[in-house]
Amino acid sequence: MAEPPLTRVTLLTRLKDGRDADAWREFVQLYGPVVYRFARNRGLQDADAADLMQDVMRSVARNAHRMEYDPKRGTFRGWLYTVTRNKIYNFLSSQRNRPRGTGDTDAQERLDATPAREEEGPDADWEKEYQRRLSARAMELVKGEFQPNTWSAFWQTAVEGKSAAEVGTALKMSAGAVYVAKSRVLARLRDEVQKMMVEEDQG
Amino acid sequence: MADNTTTTECPPLSDLERLVRGRCTDARTACLCDHVGNCPACQKRLDAISGSASGLADHLREASTEIPANNSAYWRALAEAEEELRRTALFQANGLIDTPIPQDELKLDFLQPPDKLNRLGKLAQFDVIRVVGRGGMGVVLHAYDPSLDRDVAIKVIDPKLANNEVARQRFCREARAAAAVTHDNLVAVHQVNEDEPSGLPYLVMQLINGESLEQRIRRAGKMTAGEVARLGMQAAAGLAAAHAGGLIHRDIKPANILLEAPVDRVKLTDFGLARAVEDVKLTRTGFVAGSPLYMAPEQARGDEVSARADLFSLGTVLYEAATGTAPFDAKTPLTVLRRVSDETQMPLMRINPDIPKWLSDAVDKLLQKEAVNRFQTASEVAAVFAAGLVEMRLLSPLDVPAEVCAGPRTVARRALRQPICWKAVACRVRPWAGGAVLGALVIGLLWMFTGTDKPAPPEPQPADPGPAPRVTLRGASGTVWATAFLPDNQLVMGMEDGSIKIWNTQSGELINQLDKQDGNIWTADVSSDGKFLVTAADESDVTFWNLKTFRREFPLAESTWTKVAVFSPDGTYLATGNRSGVVKVWHWEQGIPYAQLLGHRGTIHALAYSADGTRIASTGSHGTIKVWDLKKGEWEVGGGPPPSLELTLHIGAVYGVAFSPDGSKIASAGWDGTVRIWNATNGTQLHKIAAHDGDVWSVAFGGNGKWIASAGSDGYVKLWDVDTSKEVFSYHTGREVHVVRFAPDGTTLAAGGRDGTVRVWDIRK
Numbered sequence: 008m009a010e011p012p013l014t015r016v017t018l019l020t021r022l023k024d025g026r027d028a029d030a031w032r033e034f035v036q037l038y039g040p041v042v043y044r045f046a047r048n049r050g051l052q053d054a055d056a057a058d059l060m061q062d063v064m065r066s067v068a069r070n071a072h073r074m075e076y077d078p079k080r081g082t083f084r085g086w087l088y089t090v091t092r093n094k095i096y097n098f099l100s101s102q103r104n105r106p107r108g109t110g111d112t113d114a115q116e117r118l119d120a121t122p123a124r125e126e127e128g129p130d131a132d133w134e135k136e137y138q139r140r141l142s143a144r145a146m147e148l149v150k151g152e153f154q155p156n157t158w159s160a161f162w163q164t165a166v167e168g169k170s171a172a173e174v175g176t177a178l179k180m181s182a183g184a185v186y187v188a189k190s191r192v193l194a195r196l197r198d199e200v201q202k203m204m205v206e207e208d209q210g
Numbered sequence: 211m212a213d214n215t216t217t218t219e220c221p222p223l224s225d226l227e228r229l230v231r232g233r234c235t236d237a238r239t240a241c242l243c244d245h246v247g248n249c250p251a252c253q254k255r256l257d258a259i260s261g262s263a264s265g266l267a268d269h270l271r272e273a274s275t276e277i278p279a280n281n282s283a284y285w286r287a288l289a290e291a292e293e294e295l296r297r298t299a300l301f302q303a304n305g306l307i308d309t310p311i312p313q314d315e316l317k318l319d320f321l322q323p324p325d326k327l328n329r330l331g332k333l334a335q336f337d338v339i340r341v342v343g344r345g346g347m348g349v350v351l352h353a354y355d356p357s358l359d360r361d362v363a364i365k366v367i368d369p370k371l372a373n374n375e376v377a378r379q380r381f382c383r384e385a386r387a388a389a390a391v392t393h394d395n396l397v398a399v400h401q402v403n404e405d406e407p408s409g410l411p412y413l414v415m416q417l418i419n420g421e422s423l424e425q426r427i428r429r430a431g432k433m434t435a436g437e438v439a440r441l442g443m444q445a446a447a448g449l450a451a452a453h454a455g456g457l458i459h460r461d462i463k464p465a466n467i468l469l470e471a472p473v474d475r476v477k478l479t480d481f482g483l484a485r486a487v488e489d490v491k492l493t494r495t496g497f498v499a500g501s502p503l504y505m506a507p508e509q510a511r512g513d514e515v516s517a518r519a520d521l522f523s524l525g526t527v528l529y530e531a532a533t534g535t536a537p538f539d540a541k542t543p544l545t546v547l548r549r550v551s552d553e554t555q556m557p558l559m560r561i562n563p564d565i566p567k568w569l570s571d572a573v574d575k576l577l578q579k580e581a582v583n584r585f586q587t588a589s590e591v592a593a594v595f596a597a598g599l600v601e602m603r604l605l606s607p608l609d610v611p612a613e614v615c616a617g618p619r620t621v622a623r624r625a626l627r628q629p630i631c632w633k634a635v636a637c638r639v640r641p642w643a644g645g646a647v648l649g650a651l652v653i654g655l656l657w658m659f660t661g662t663d664k665p666a667p668p669e670p671q672p673a674d675p676g677p678a679p680r681v682t683l684r685g686a687s688g689t690v691w692a693t694a695f696l697p698d699n700q701l702v703m704g705m706e707d708g709s710i711k712i713w714n715t716q717s718g719e720l721i722n723q724l725d726k727q728d729g730n731i732w733t734a735d736v737s738s739d740g741k742f743l744v745t746a747a748d749e750s751d752v753t754f755w756n757l758k759t760f761r762r763e764f765p766l767a768e769s770t771w772t773k774v775a776v777f778s779p780d781g782t783y784l785a786t787g788n789r790s791g792v793v794k795v796w797h798w799e800q801g802i803p804y805a806q807l808l809g810h811r812g813t814i815h816a817l818a819y820s821a822d823g824t825r826i827a828s829t830g831s832h833g834t835i836k837v838w839d840l841k842k843g844e845w846e847v848g849g850g851p852p853p854s855l856e857l858t859l860h861i862g863a864v865y866g867v868a869f870s871p872d873g874s875k876i877a878s879a880g881w882d883g884t885v886r887i888w889n890a891t892n893g894t895q896l897h898k899i900a901a902h903d904g905d906v907w908s909v910a911f912g913g914n915g916k917w918i919a920s921a922g923s924d925g926y927v928k929l930w931d932v933d934t935s936k937e938v939f940s941y942h943t944g945r946e947v948h949v950v951r952f953a954p955d956g957t958t959l960a961a962g963g964r965d966g967t968v969r970v971w972d973i974r975k
Binding site for chain 1: 239246247253262266267270271274278283290292
């Protein structure tokens, strides 16, 4: 049976199917780092943030079969944010209740900085971590499509902030070619990121 | 090099777009590159096209500098999460799955085109979501029924079989017969139908979340003695119900036994369908179809089979569950058939010393070559396994399936282990009898722990039963399990035949009778404003009743098998407990589950709210009382906090739990005959009262926390002083008492039970 173009199987549909092991790997690769980074930013230590990430993933697994796309109920990303934030909050509360030497006042401050109530949507920190992760993931996916020179031209100008002339000299390319290389990679990355976001929203 | 005119003049935007997408010829690309290198305006235009202002590059820079160190716990957690998710996901998938299905084997051309995204197609009113599995009969689909808002499994007969008129007739006949039998241990068949456009018959069944026994054994290896015994009891109970409905399975095997998550409830599936396959294959090959590994000798020979063939198959399944290997396994089907007919298996207890003798003997008896030497009925088998489980302390008498008692009494009497059962209505029980539970599914069982064949002599009826009740309300509809006080001196009574009656406790008059429910009314509770009554019955939904109109208001989207339901003190929430050990808290007016409290195993028998509505105490078959503080910590709606206290000193099931009005104490009661009083803050046991001779079914606080009332299977209603744990009141009804309640005034006490009445006292002291 040929698939109509509109019913492209998105990551979340594949997760709901339950039997798609690749879908889980992709999912963990995409969202695991977001949760980990977010937890670190909220002041959790490496080991605690790693445990928390695993815990959040477990939550998703338990609830995967219940996920149904409904725009009224918000995005999947928003839901994941709520789960993550609640777990961080619980963790910090338990730290507060069990003071551990010098960490105590810190934990209290971080707790106070953690919004305890339901908000409109994911906060800016979360959104930024998510965008970073999408960008990095898109990079992993599209890097192979470009010549090494093209990629280097892009990386050194766009990411490392070097001038086109400088990079051109090092790579034996004209400044114009460096500009074009950067634009090509960026455009491709942007498309890939957008595709992933659309997929998630349709999940 | 290209001429200057084309490079100095700015190209049109469309050219730059093509350039970025790599769609220009090499020559044109070279020209444009030269131009862009010298033209800041075009560099800006390129930036705009590629979206360099989108922050993507910034994100990449940040991401590349923030990769966790090589020795970070992050990497370990990431790998573990991946592995864990993969396992959980595969494990959670529906138990009907056998093996991954190659797509080319699937011919789903009988489906109508889908009208929703992400659906495979439509079959009648059902939205087909995915293919769950493929078996000898045809394909199994996971579908959604929009009219009833539920997920179902649909088995569509293989077109090859559908073309055989005999097989097709038989498929429909067997399926209809299966649909007529409902039981907790059978996969419910909702509907048998024929797809009009394709002419294919299909079965609509309950969708089971779990795995098959075949998958379980493959995944986790052999089972423990307790698991095997439980499997045997539940499968036999399911078989007994099916046999009573005239159905023989004919193909009991691990793949047809599903274990429903989370408590591994046994669900038998595919009743009688083997026969339709046989019809086709016989005509084709002249040889019997099916799974010879699990076949009774008479079935392997092609003789006419009786229900006892299923018992042999059950024996092979239990043998495999206990050892990991089918008893007559061999390399070729023919060798298997020979072994089934000629060889005697090694007794289980000799292979695995952990298997108790009774279990080993029971399996040997199931595996007798001659049907006459086996157990004769599935209910007999269920009784033997139930008795074994009770002895292993793995089963409360309250959870013994009804089928245990459905068999001929004479057989049960002869058995060495003698469970004595009473069918709720049919049998009269004497006062000395132990726990007895009534209802469509569960009934009582008395186990003589001494192992003697003689029951203890009946106690003489006390001459004076105790302080006379103010009024005795005679329900005349069987045992009372539920009662509650309503405003205006009214009281509601729920009975085993599904009747719900409302009385005036002053005049003793019957005021109203609500629409009869299906099955025993287990629970009844009234909202604090007195406007709503909630009831739950075995075969009916959790139902709300308007107490002004006495009409059914609406049902809750909760499964049947709810055992207990209580309103929160402010009336906003309803807490329910079911037979799967799940406690849910609902925004009941909206029908939205607000919290799900997981961790119990077995049936939830009792729930209580603290007066301030912040805590819930829950308990059941497993014997642990869990206290949940809903205001503590943060949890996602639909999830719930971990228990804040676990009280574990009861032996066996706990049937009743209550909070003192000030929330400082918890009272509990259960199978071990005790009433226990606990500190509700730290969980220490304050008192243990040997309250009744036999099970204690219910407890309630009264007198503003001064007293605890208890109801026992010894026929007594008793009242205890909380501080001294001394008995201050006692009344003997002569029959089991199942429920005690105090009115909000704390002095009016009601007690109901086996004698079909509710008695009301005014306690003043």
